[in-house]
Amino acid sequence: MSITRSEATWNGTLKEGNGVMKVASGYFEGPYTFATRFEGGAKGTNPEELIGAAHAGCYSMFLSALLTNNGTPPTRIYTTATVHLAAGPTISKIELNTEAEVPDLDAARFQELAADAKAKCPVSKALAAVNEIVLTATLL
DSSP, X not given: XXXXXXXXXXXXXTTTOEEEEEETTSSOEEEEEHIIIIIOSSSSOOHHHHHHHHHHHHXXXXXXXXXXXXXXXXXXXXXXXXXXXXXXTEEEEEEEEEEEEOTTOOHXXXXXXXXXHHHHSHHHHHTTTSSEEEEEEEEO
């Protein structure tokens, strides 16, 4: 299996400082600050946004694998992950919202596979310390 690497540089104090996060492949590099993480509205990213992207991507791929193994390969899966940062700070909740186009699949079986993907995708497993991960799955 693969091994991946990402990196971050932080300069200065917590509130006045700034940093850059990037992935080794070179496909993403983004600035982050106290404001981008805790105040919103500022230009830049934050660790929770990247966790959300990783979770949405992992979940979509895992669901695709389950659907394909079920004999009902998807046409398209679109997933968002909303990450809630609470006091502490701690990630208190992640809301996964997925929509899938899957020909010839009934809604009950889709819900079973969607829940299984939530429980078993590697990023969900890595985020097991998060108090609540909520899934809303819609079969289109």
